[in-house]
Amino acid sequence: MKKIAIVYWSGTGNTRAMAEALAGGVKASGAEAVLSEAGQAKVDEVLAADAIALGCPAMGAEILEESEMEPFIVNLCAKGAGGKTLALFGSYDWGDGQWMRDWEERMKACGGALAAPGLTVHLEPDAAGIEACAEMGKKLAAG
Numbered sequence: 001m002k003k004i005a006i007v008y009w010s011g012t013g014n015t016r017a018m019a020e021a022l023a024g025g026v027k028a029s030g031a032e033a034v035l036s037e038a039g040q041a042k043v044d045e046v047l048a049a050d051a052i053a054l055g056c057p058a059m060g061a062e063i064l065e066e067s068e069m070e071p072f073i074v075n076l077c078a079k080g081a082g083g084k085t086l087a088l089f090g091s092y093d094w095g096d097g098q099w100m101r102d103w104e105e106r107m108k109a110c111g112g113a114l115a116a117p118g119l120t121v122h123l124e125p126d127a128a129g130i131e132a133c134a135e136m137g138k139k140l141a142a143g
């Protein structure tokens, strides 16, 4: 059975809702979804999955959350995100998605292959946002 790791950080639950919807899409495709928060996730276990979805809202000034997500991404890139199929997602509010564009470039630069464009949702995901997350999960499971 294919295993998809989903690692996310969420302060107020919006990106968590995206992560859970993505996991639902993975499971609907008959694959295993392993969901973990960035502060608890183990890089080696995550890298053992067939594909990895990473979720983080826009924080700071268009950056990743600095205490848990940022160090996780640094480790992931150092230990070989390169060669893995990745998908990025997250919620934002007042910006124009710059954090996601920067994050996509960064993950490509460390060798990750993005399965789809980064998925961004304004604040709490609505039904269309939830559906888009589930579709991303299905795509990872199929890839």
Ligand SMILES: Cc1cc2nc3c(=O)[nH]c(=O)nc-3n(C[C@H](O)[C@H](O)[C@H](O)COP(=O)(O)O)c2cc1C
Residues within 6 Å of the ligand: 009, 010, 011, 012, 013, 014, 015, 016, 057, 058, 059, 060, 061, 062, 063, 091, 092, 093, 094, 095, 096, 097, 122, 123, 124
């Ligand atoms: C400290 C902080 C910094 C933020 N910085 C940005 C930002 O730079 N750009 C943006 O579009 N939204 C920014 N936001 C808004 C969050 O991205 C938005 O509220 C998001 O829905 C939070 O997702 P979460 O519920 O998963 O934590 C910021 C929120 C906080 C609390």
